[in-house]
Amino acid sequence: MAETAEHAPHAGLDVNFVRAQFPAFDHTETGKWAFFENAGGAYAARPVIEKLHHFMVAAKVQPYGPSGPSQDTGDAMDLSHRRFEAAINAPAGTVMFGPSTSINTYVLSQALRAMLRPGDEVIVTNQDHEANAGVWNRLSEGNSGIVVREWQVDAESGRLTLEDFDALLSERTKWVFVTHCSNLAGEIHDIATLTRRAHAIGAKIAVDGVSYAPHQLPDVAALGVDVYYFSLYKTFGPHQGLLYATRDVLDAVPNQGHYFNAGYPDKKLMPAGPQHGEIACASGVIDYFDALDVHHFGPNDDPTHQRIARLGDLMAEHETTQANRVLQLLQTKGARIIGPKTAEPHRRAATIAFKSERVSNSAIADHLRAAHIACGVSDFYAVRLIEALGMDADDGVVRVSMVHYNSAADVDRLMNALDEVL
Numbered sequence: 001m002a003e004t005a006e007h008a009p010h011a012g013l014d015v016n017f018v019r020a021q022f023p024a025f026d027h028t029e030t031g032k033w034a035f036f037e038n039a040g041g042a043y044a045a046r047p048v049i050e051k052l053h054h055f056m057v058a059a060k061v062q063p064y065g066p067s068g069p070s071q072d073t074g075d076a077m078d079l080s081h082r083r084f085e086a087a088i089n090a091p092a093g094t095v096m097f098g099p100s101t102s103i104n105t106y107v108l109s110q111a112l113r114a115m116l117r118p119g120d121e122v123i124v125t126n127q128d129h130e131a132n133a134g135v136w137n138r139l140s141e142g143n144s145g146i147v148v149r150e151w152q153v154d155a156e157s158g159r160l161t162l163e164d165f166d167a168l169l170s171e172r173t174k175w176v177f178v179t180h181c182s183n184l185a186g187e188i189h190d191i192a193t194l195t196r197r198a199h200a201i202g203a204k205i206a207v208d209g210v211s212y213a214p215h216q217l218p219d220v221a222a223l224g225v226d227v228y229y230f231s232l233y234k235t236f237g238p239h240q241g242l243l244y245a246t247r248d249v250l251d252a253v254p255n256q257g258h259y260f261n262a263g264y265p266d267k268k269l270m271p272a273g274p275q276h277g278e279i280a281c282a283s284g285v286i287d288y289f290d291a292l293d294v295h296h297f298g299p300n301d302d303p304t305h306q307r308i309a310r311l312g313d314l315m316a317e318h319e320t321t322q323a324n325r326v327l328q329l330l331q332t333k334g335a336r337i338i339g340p341k342t343a344e345p346h347r348r349a350a351t352i353a354f355k356s357e358r359v360s361n362s363a364i365a366d367h368l369r370a371a372h373i374a375c376g377v378s379d380f381y382a383v384r385l386i387e388a389l390g391m392d393a394d395d396g397v398v399r400v401s402m403v404h405y406n407s408a409a410d411v412d413r414l415m416n417a418l419d420e421v422l
Helices: 015-020 046-058 068-087 101-113 134-140 162-168 191-200 247-252 276-297 304-332 361-370 383-388 408-421
Strands: 095-098 121-125 147-151 173-179 204-208 227-231 241-245 351-355 376-378 397-401
Touching: 015 276, 046 068, 046 276, 068 095, 068 276, 068 304, 095 101, 095 276, 101 134, 101 204, 101 227, 101 241, 121 134, 134 147, 147 162, 162 191, 173 191, 191 204, 276 304, 304 351, 304 408, 361 376, 361 397, 361 408
Parallel strands: 121 147, 121 173, 173 204, 204 227
Antiparallel strands: 095 241, 227 241, 351 397, 376 397
C-alpha cells in the first residue's frame, strides 16, 4: 500500500497518548507504581472498562432473548467475535472465547486425544508455559500409545533451534505445540517457518500466543497456523482466553460441548456457557487499537489486521529501545539473563527474566517494591524451562515485563532501583 499523507509513519509512539487511554495510571494507588509485571496481566484499556460498566448496569441479562437489554448483550458478544476475527485476520466463525487459555488448551487436548492413534507423535517444547506443555505431555498417559517428543532448549541460553526441531519431525508427527514467544526467555519464534515445515510432512500446528499477543496481535492467515490461542487479560482486556481454529480443524474435532451444539463449529470446543460480560466488553480492546491507529496514522479505512500490524511495528520499536536499556544494565551487573541478550523488533519481546548470583530474588523484589516498582518473582508456570537451565524452580527467577505503555520514565525508575540493589 502506497503511503499517503494520512498514512505517513508517526515519529515514534506517543506514549503520553497511550497512557491517557488507561485509567489505572490516574488511580490513586496504581498510579504510584511503575508496572513491570505485564506478562502476568496488563492494565485494561478505557473502552473495555466502559463496555463492561455498561453491561453491568444496563445489560446484565441472559443474551439473545426478545427484550431490549437481552438483544443488547447478544449484539455486544457477537461484535467481539467479529472484531477479533478481523483483528487477527480470521474467517467468520473460527474465533471462540473461553475462561482462560489453560482451560482452552485442556479442552482442545481432550478433543485431540480422541483423534490420535497409537504410534502417532506430537512435538512439545520445554520452553513453554505449562498451559502449552502439560496437557500435551499427558496425551501419552494411560497406555494410549501416543508418543510425545520434546523439543529441548539450549541448557545455557534457554533458546530453541530449528535444527533440533527438524530432527524431531517425521511421517508419524501429527501435531506440533509451540509457543510464539516464551514467557521467560522472551524469544519470538518464526511461526510461519515452523508451520511450513510441519505442514510439509502432513502435521498440524497449534501455537500459544499468550506472551506474544500483548506486543502484536497475530495475523493467523499469514502465519498459516491450524490453531492459535492467547489471553485477553494480557492484551489490555478482560479475563478471557481466545482460541482460533481453522474450519478444517473445527469440522474434524469431536464435539466437547452440549450435544445439541455439535452442528455449530465455533461451539464444539467450548463445553461451558460463555461469560457474557467479559465477552461483551472484549471488543473494547480493538476500539483502543483503533484510537491508537487514528492518533498515529490519521483516519483511514484500512482492514483491521493491517492497522494492527503497523501498530505492532510502532510498539515494537518503543519496547525494543526500552528493553535494551534494561538488558544492557543487567549484563553489566553480571546477572544471568534467560533468552537473547539483546532485543530486536519481532525477534525478542520486552519480557526479561534474570537471576543474580550475588543478590537473592526476594531481596531484589523487596527493593523494587519499596520503590513502587512492580515485578514478578516465580517460576511463572515455566518449571520445565527453569529446570532445563539448571535453576531451582522453587526459587524461580525475577521477571520484569514491559508493554507499549511503559514509558522511558518508568524504565528510568527501574534501572535506578536495579543499579542500587544489584
